[in-house]
Amino acid sequence: MNTAFDTAPATFPTPWAARAFAIVTAVSQAGWFDLKAFQQGLIAAIHARESAGGCIADEAIYYDCWIEALTTLLRDKGVPQARLLAVEASIRQRLLSLAHDHDDDDHDHPPQPVFVESTQ
Amino acid sequence: MTQHVPPEKPWQAVRTEAIESLLVELGVIDSARVDEIVKHYEERVGPKGGARVVARAWTDPAFKQRLLADGLAACAELGLGGPETEKLHVVENTATVHNAVVCTLCSCYPWPILGVPPAWYKSSAYRSRMVREPRRLLAEMGLPLDPAVEIRVWDSVSEIRYLVLPERPAGTESLTEDELAELVSRDAMIGVAKVAA
Numbered sequence: 001m002n003t004a005f006d007t008a009p010a011t012f013p014t015p016w017a018a019r020a021f022a023i024v025t026a027v028s029q030a031g032w033f034d035l036k037a038f039q040q041g042l043i044a045a046i047h048a049r050e051s052a053g054g055c056i057a058d059e060a061i062y063y064d065c066w067i068e069a070l071t072t073l074l075r076d077k078g079v080p081q082a083r084l085l086a087v088e089a090s091i092r093q094r095l096l097s098l099a100h101d102h103d104d105d106d107h108d109h110p111p112q113p114v115f116v117e118s119t120q
Numbered sequence: 121m122t123q124h125v126p127p128e129k130p131w132q133a134v135r136t137e138a139i140e141s142l143l144v145e146l147g148v149i150d151s152a153r154v155d156e157i158v159k160h161y162e163e164r165v166g167p168k169g170g171a172r173v174v175a176r177a178w179t180d181p182a183f184k185q186r187l188l189a190d191g192l193a194a195c196a197e198l199g200l201g202g203p204e205t206e207k208l209h210v211v212e213n214t215a216t217v218h219n220a221v222v223c224t225l226c227s228c229y230p231w232p233i234l235g236v237p238p239a240w241y242k243s244s245a246y247r248s249r250m251v252r253e254p255r256r257l258l259a260e261m262g263l264p265l266d267p268a269v270e271i272r273v274w275d276s277v278s279e280i281r282y283l284v285l286p287e288r289p290a291g292t293e294s295l296t297e298d299e300l301a302e303l304v305s306r307d308a309m310i311g312v313a314k315v316a317a
Contacts, residue, residue, distance in 0.1 A: 014132075021161070042227070043225045050244055055244035056247075084138055092134060095129055
């Protein structure tokens with residue numbers, strides 16, 4: 001267990017973890033759900049994982065529980081799961097088309113210099 | 121030729137983006153506010169805030185009394201605080217009593233005072249062992265305590281968060297408040313380390 005002295009701010013392990021944390025904070029500040037309600041969801045998500053024999057061994061697993069709690073709370077607030085999945089599908093579709101655009105660029109056009117100064 | 125293959129986006133990232141998109145669509149939040157919160161926690165909040173509180177308590181007995189009576193109000197005097205913490209209970213270490221903080225159920229922590237909690241604080245191992253065998257765990261974490269020292273473990277919950285007021289190390293009488301603050305680590309304020317001069 002690494003507990004080296006460190007007064008520098010701990011950071012979020014991934015950009016999405018930072019975003020998920022901030023979303024929960026922003027939503028609770030907006031009063032759409034109470035922070036306590038989220039914490040209950042987080043406790044439940046962690047408990048479910050630990051009681052199934054798993055454990056919170058690293059940051060990634062912890063923030064997975066965070067996402068699971070947020071997803072559950074959204075459903076409890078009346079946002080249909082199908083709607084969430086539809087938005088996810090559109091995000092994946094967009095990512096796929098971006099990847100294809102990149103592929104096309106790479107295959108069809110040789111790299112170009114960004115600027116060329118002509119000889120005089 | 122360099123090929124730009126975008127890395128696979130993990131499901132958590134897609135889910136987070138989808139949730140944010142939905143909440144923006146519903147008018148609950150706006151993305152600029154989410155940006156601000158991320159920036160606040162990544163750049164401005166951290167254990168140095170808590171260290172300022174500890175150093176002030178070491179040098180100002182009246183402040184220390186206010187801190188022990190109402191942690192959040194005293195921290196607010198130094199411009200620290202936020203909606204994430206409702207009540208802050210400050211527990212003082214002495215030569216005979218050592219305090220340590222845990223959240224057995226999840227990861228309750230005084231975020232506005234100490235910033236983002238360290239990874240180990242959220243781990244199953246720390247959360248379970250700190251309430252079963254704190255002396256042994258603290259020793260493994262580099263803090264062997266004299267058997268005569270009583271260990272008090274405080275379980276953070278959503279309503280109450282804890283901050284350890286460590287002992288001021290000997291030989292620091294001539295240091296300024298700012299210099300003292302430099303000595304105070306995050307781990308000492310959780311209670312898994314002592315402050316060394």
